[in-house]
Amino acid sequence: EHRGAIPGIIHGGSGSGASLFVEPMPAVELNNDIVSLQDEERREVVRILGELTSRVGERADELSRAADILGELDAVQAMALAGKDMGATEPIISEEGELETEAARAAGFTSDASAGGSGRARRSAPLLELKDARHPLLIPALSERLGIPRRSSRDPVPVTLRIGGSDSVLVISGPNTGGKTVALKTVGLLSLMAQCGLHVPAATGSRLPVFRKIYADIGDEQSIAADLSTFSAHLASIVEMTRELDRPALVLLDEVGAGTDPTEGGALGVAIVDHFRARGATVMATTHHGLMKAYAQSTPGVACASFGYDPQTYEPTYRLALGIAGRSLALEMAERLGLPAAVVKDARTRLDRKEAQAEALLKKLEEGEEKLRQDSARIDEERRAVDAAREELRATQFETERRKRSELEAFRRELMKRGEEAARRAADAIQKAVQKIETSKRAATTAGTKARTEALADIRAAQTEALSAPELGLAPEPEPAAAALAVGGRARVPNLGVVGEVLSLNGDEVELAVGGKRLRVPRAEMVGVAGPSPSRGAVKISTVAPDRAAGAGSSEVNLVGLTVDEALPRVDKALDEALLADRHEVRVIHGFGEGRLRKAVAGFLEGHPHVAAVRLGAEGRGGVTVVELKE
Known part of the structure; x- marks a missing residue:
């Protein structure tokens, strides 16, 4: 009865007819707007999808290949994950x-091995x-x-x-x-x-x-x-x-x-x-x-x-x-x-005799196989234990050898270090002694002579220290036994305190190899030494300055062909070397000529602090001057 109270559109009613469902007129306009907007939304969606479809269609081949590749990658990943879960390996x-x-x-050729003919693939x-x-x-x-x-x-x-x-x-x-x-x-x-x-x-x-x-x-x-x-x-x-x-x-x-x-x-x-x-x-x-x-x-x-x-x-x-x-x-x-046990027992009695024997034989074989398997497993275990022990022993031996080599190398380095220090101290002492000698020569006084004598004593002490090298833990070598001089044998020069290998015998001179150098020494000033020749590869520590070691074995100086300015420094050097070697005589060969060189040498030696006497050598008949040094 109130259906006209609300103006609008009736969309239906209840089953009893007592209720009506009415859309008011103000809502109709709003619903119409909503429907229009929904239609526009659908049209826009269709437009966008069409545009996207067109774009995808342009790249259809590429996208298809990409999908195939992604499928392959997915399959490979699945295979890898399955292999990981299974703990699988590559066969x-x-x-x-x-x-x-x-x-x-x-x-x-046929794969059927039962087919006849010689053309069969085998x-x-x-x-x-x-x-x-x-x-x-x-x-x-x-x-x-x-x-x-x-x-x-x-x-x-x-x-x-x-x-x-x-x-x-x-x-x-x-x-x-x-x-x-x-x-x-x-x-x-x-x-x-x-x-x-x-x-x-x-x-x-x-x-x-x-x-x-x-x-x-x-x-x-x-x-x-x-x-x-x-x-x-x-x-x-x-x-x-x-x-x-x-x-x-x-x-x-x-x-x-x-x-x-x-x-x-x-x-x-x-x-x-x-x-x-x-x-x-x-x-x-x-x-x-x-x-x-x-x-x-x-x-x-x-x-x-x-x-x-x-x-x-x-x-x-x-x-x-x-x-x-x-x-x-x-x-x-x-x-x-x-x-039930009775059923099983009855079945055993019904077994064929031959079949029962065959079963018993198989059982025996299986028991033997099991025993062999157990023995094999035990042997394998023992073999692994032996291999492990052998490997451990090998590792221990390797470590022992490595440690031994390391300790020997460390000892060698320490030995060389101490030897070098001893040689350096000896060289310093010798250098200082030489400087004393040079100073005393310039002084040319009794005090200078005493200083040079003290310097020589310092040099000998330095040589003794370097050769004995007490800090190296090396005991001094005993005096070698005497023997005849022979090429290839050993010889000792007492004045120089060195032992070397005899290279050649030339009359009154002997060529000797000492520390990788060659010396010519008068035969009278050396003695043979019994025992094998020194090793050519042996390492020697030189304790004498290199510029003096080469002439240490010379007892004469040859001035023939030299000027006075060239000759006098050589004479002075020869006297110093003789003093270092504890010699008492030096032969100066100056020849005859006009006599200027002989006179210059005589003048140089006159008043020399270490010269005791000067005379002409009979063997040279005036071409040689023999210088006797003071004690």
Whole structure:
């Protein structure tokens, strides 16, 4: 009744008709504005999207390539993260059994090894070798990332196996739930991972070939809808493999020949495996059939292996032992899982006698294999301990030798340092003594003579100090025994206090090598020394100034051909050297000529503080002046 009280548009009413929904007229204008703005917004969005689409369309090829690259990078990152979670390594891709080319096929070569004709392609089986391999889904880190619940808290036991080369077939036996099927799946999955460029969860050095096809018959494919039993389902899968086999191929067969009569199933399993082997496939099969085990142990090119168990509890160890067939442990497993003991005992009595003997023999072999494994593990541990001890001993010896060399080098450096210090002190003392002599010569007095005598005493003391070198910890050498002079022998010059090697004997003169220098010394002034010649490489510390060492062995001075100004300094030097060598006589050879040189020498020697007497030498008949020095 109040519908006209509010002017506006009626949009509806309630179910009873007592209420109406009215849009007041002032709101109509506002709603119209809102609708208009929404239309404008939609048109602007369409415009912007159209413009962006146009821009993207212009760069469609580049964006497509970028998307492909991002996809590849994402895949590589996923592969890397998966490898990290698995602790995976890069496998070695085997070069054996490489893929056949289409050209080889066209030329008449076939990958079917059962085909006749001489054009058949023949190759050794590709090498597949896994070391400490693990199934990816059993690795804790990866299963947690994928959200797969773990059935056991134990870490997976890695498997090590080898197929290929001379043995293209591996038959694995052992107890139920022992790890046979997991081993098959591990080999197949890791082969596919390697061919997809993934790292595999196995130890370094694992080797995987490139297969053209990988075939697997694993698990129970029985189907009521398809009217397939366990046996027929397995057989249908194997029939399809025989039709499609393309080498190089990997064939994985789980419980081959199972699901039917054991005798016929065993024979059929052997025939199937041998068929694939003859056609050049790499085959890995698991079995419980005794006939299959015997086939694996007696056929060239077929290897056998088995999963072990604890002989006390019959629990599986999941360790694969190569080269030996294993027991299925059906009765032991039944007993362990709780089957009544009477039933198990009755089953034992019903075993065929030959089968029982074969089982007993296998048990004995397995026990021997386990003992060998334990012995091998103990030997390996002892070998590692010996290697560690040897390495420790080698390191100790190396450190001892290094420390010894270091100490010897430090001692040598200290010895050289002290020797150099002693030589430097001696050289300083000699230099000071020489300066005293020069000063005393200029003084030409009795006091000067005394000073020169004291200087000579200082020089001899310095020589003694340098040669004995008490601070070096070296004891003075004993006086060597006398011997005849001979070329190559040793000789001692008492006046100089040196020992050298005799180089030559020239009449009254002897050429001597001392400290790497050659001296000519009168034969009368030296004595031979017994013993071997000094080493040419021996290091000697010179304690005499170099400008005086060369003339220390000379007792004469030759002035022939010299002027007076050149001759007198030589005479003065010869007198000083004679004083240093504790000589009492110097021969001055001046020749005859006009007599000016002889007179100049006589005048120089007259009144010299160290000259006791001067006379003409009879051997030179006036061409030689002999100078006698004071004590």
